[in-house]
Amino acid sequence: MAGDLLIKGGRLWAGAGLDWPRGVVEIKAGRVSWAGAEADYPWAEPPVEVLDAQGGLVFPGLVNAHTHGAMTLFRGLADDMTLENWLTGHIFPAEAKWVNPEMVELCTLLAAGEMLLSGTTTVCDGYFCMKAAAGAYARAGMRAVVAQGVVDFPAPGVPNPARKMDVCRDFLEDCCGVHALVKPGLFAHSCYTCGPTTLRAVSEMAQAYGVPWFTHLAETSQEVREVRGRYGRPPALHLEQLGVLEGLTAVVHGVWLTPGEMDLLAGRGVAVVSCEESNMKLGSGTADLPALIRRGITVGLGTDGPASNNDLSMIGELGATSRMTKLDAMDPTAMPAAKTLELATLGSARAMGLTGLVGRLQPGYAGDVVVLQPKAPHLTPMFDPASALVNACRAADVRHVVVEGEIVVRDRRVLTFDLKAVMAEVRALAEKVRRG
C-alpha cells in the first residue's frame, strides 16, 4: 500500500536523550506505526516494502524552518558585500527581472532536490508566486509549508501592492487542501517592509484560513534602529502593540531581541527560527538560543535562502548552530549535539505549525526518515552518533530519504523527478542572468 514501509537494520535515534539501539521503524499509510529496538518488534506481519538500512543511522528527517527556495537561481550571484548593497544593488533588481511562476517552479525544484539529498524532508519556504512553489514541492514528494510573501511595494507576481491581500487570498483558496504534503501559509516580510495595516491584514487572513504565518524579525541592528525610529519601540513590541503577536507562528532570525521582547514572545507562544550561517555570512549577529530556550520559547533552525548561505543543507546548520552557540556563550556545554538535533527536527517542526506531526520517530508522527551511511573516514570511529551527525557529518553521507513512507532518495539519487534536467535548465537560466 502507498506509504507502507519497514526500515530495518540500522541504529535508531528517536529523540534527544534516547539511545541508539539496533532498531526498526514501521510506517503505515504514511505515519509511523511502530519504532523501537529490533528485538522488541512483532515480526508477524511483513509489510509490502522493506528498506534495509544496512548498519546506517536512522533518524527523523531534518526540518528546514526557513528558506526562500527559488533563490537558488541567485546562489553566489553577489557575495562579500554589505546587506544593503546586496539587497538593493543586486538581489531586488534580479528578482524584479527574473522571478515569475515558471522560474519559481523550476528553481524551487532544484532547492527541493538539494534539500532531500542532504536529509531535509520538511521545509518552510517564504517567497513569491508560491502556487508554483507548492507544485514543485508536491512534485518532489517533499513536505512543505509554502508561505506567500507580502511587502508594501511591487513584488514578483504582485505588480500592484494595493492588490497584495487579494493575491494572498487567491493563493490560499487555490492551495488549501490541494496537496497532501504541502500546506499554505503567509509571510509578511518584515516590520520595515510591511506597514501596520499590512501586518494586521496578514494576521487576520492567516487566522481566518487557519494557516501559519511568519515574519523576519530583529535580524540586524539597522532594522531595530529603523523600527524604533519609525514606531518608537523595538520590533516585537511593535507587533504586540498592533495586536498581531498572538497567533504569529514564528519570527525568523531574532538576533537582536531584548530580554523583554523574549519574555513577550514566550508569553504569546511565538517560536523563533535561527539561521546561523546566513547571520554569520551577512555579519548580522547571533541569536541567543540558550536565553530563548530558558524561557520555554520553541526554537527551530533554518538555512535561509541560497543567496545568503549559500547552500540549503541543514547538516551544515547543525554544526554551525552548535559551534556558534558554544562560542557565543564561551561555554562548550551550551549546545550539546542531541539538543541541536532536537532543534533541527522537533523544534523546527513546531516553529512551522507542524507540532505533533513532524520531528520524531514515534507512532502517530509522519513517516519522514533519513538513513545515513556512517562508513566515511570523517565518521570513523563513531563513539556517539549524535555527535557525529552534528560535528562531522556531511550532506553526502545521506543515503536514503523517506517522506510520508515513500522512498524519495535511494542510494543518493532523487527518485521523484529528473534533478539533472532541472539543474541543466537552471544553469541555462543563470547564464541569461549573468548576461543581465
Add this chain to the structure above:
Amino acid sequence: MAGDLLIKGGRLWAGAGLDWPRGVVEIKAGRVSWAGAEADYPWAEPPVEVLDAQGGLVFPGLVNAHTHGAMTLFRGLADDMTLENWLTGHIFPAEAKWVNPEMVELCTLLAAGEMLLSGTTTVCDGYFCMKAAAGAYARAGMRAVVAQGVVDFPAPGVPNPARKMDVCRDFLEDCCGVHALVKPGLFAHSCYTCGPTTLRAVSEMAQAYGVPWFTHLAETSQEVREVRGRYGRPPALHLEQLGVLEGLTAVVHGVWLTPGEMDLLAGRGVAVVSCEESNMKLGSGTADLPALIRRGITVGLGTDGPASNNDLSMIGELGATSRMTKLDAMDPTAMPAAKTLELATLGSARAMGLTGLVGRLQPGYAGDVVVLQPKAPHLTPMFDPASALVNACRAADVRHVVVEGEIVVRDRRVLTFDLKAVMAEVRALAEKVRRG
C-alpha cells in the same frame, strides 16, 4: 616519468584575483612547469600521463596548517564539555593509555585518507611518536611537516620528561632527508605546558637542524591569565622575553593576542594559524584575522585535531573562517571568498615553512592540485567558483587529488593505500577504547 602530469579540461584558479579560464596545469618531476589558459599552452610535447578534469574546478591543494592527525582515534570520544574536563578527564588519560607508534601510524593514515579525500594535499601535524606519523604520510603520498610534540610532563613515547630533547634529536636525526614529501619539525605544546628552559631548548634545536617549530598560543583567556600570573606578561611577550620569538615559524590559535603582541609577531615574522571550527566548538573565542592581516602577519588556517572539530576538512574551515570573520567584524566584506582561499593555500604553506613551494599553481611550485566536480545541486548555478568553494562546496565534491604530480585520489578513491582496511582497524581499536 614519475611526477609528470598534464591536467586539462577544467577551470583554473591560480591565486586570489586571478581569473578562471579554461586552463592547463603541466607538472614535470613533481613541480608545476606551466599553468595558464588552454589557448596559450604549447601543445607540442605531449606528456606521458593526462588527467582530464572534465569541466571541473582546478585549484591548488588545500593546506591544513595545524592538526593532530593520530587523534582520529578519539574523534567524538568526548564532546560538549569544558576544555579542562575534556583534556584532563578524557583526552589525556586516553592518550596515556592508547598512544604508541603503531597507533600513531594507523590513525595518522586514517587522517591522511580523510584529508586527501577533502582536497588537502599538505598538512602540518604536531603530536607524539612522530616518526610513525612521518611513515604514514609518506605511505599516503601526502605532503607533510610532522612536528614532534614537547611537554614538561610524561607523554606518549616520552615516559621520562628529562629525556624529551633527546627524543626530539633522535626524531630529527631519523627523519631529516628521509622522505621526499615529509619534513620534520618541533612542536612545543604551549607556554603553560613548557617552561622557559624547554622553550629555549626547542628553539635552539630547531635552529640547529634548520627545521620549523610551532606552539599553541593565546588559545583561551584562561591560558593568558595563567601565563600572565606565572610570568607577569602575556604569552607572546613571554616568548619574546625568552628570546625565542625570532625564528618561531608560527603560533597556533592567536585568539587572545593583544594589539601589542600582534605588532611583535609582525616584527619578528611569526605567522598565526587560525583554527576556527575548533575555537568555536571549545568556546575559546575568535582570532581577529583582519587585524593580523593589516599588520602584514602571515595567516594560515588549520582544522585542529579531530577530537576538537570533529573532522579534518579544510573545505569546512573555508566556510567557517569566512563566515566567522564577517560576523566578528559585523561586516560581510571582511573576508571575501578569494582571500579565504588564499589563506588556506598560500597562507597556510607560509605558516609551516613551505614558502615558495606550496600554495599556488605557478611554475616552480609543487604539483599539488585538486580537481573539484561542480555538478552537484548545491553548486548550481555557479556565478563565481571562489564563492562556490568557500560558501557552498563540500568535501564530497572533491574528485581528483594530485600531490607532487602523482594522482593520489581518482574519482574519490584513495589510490595510495587501503583506506577501507585502515578504517576497519581503527574501528576495532576504538572498540577497545570504548571498553576502557
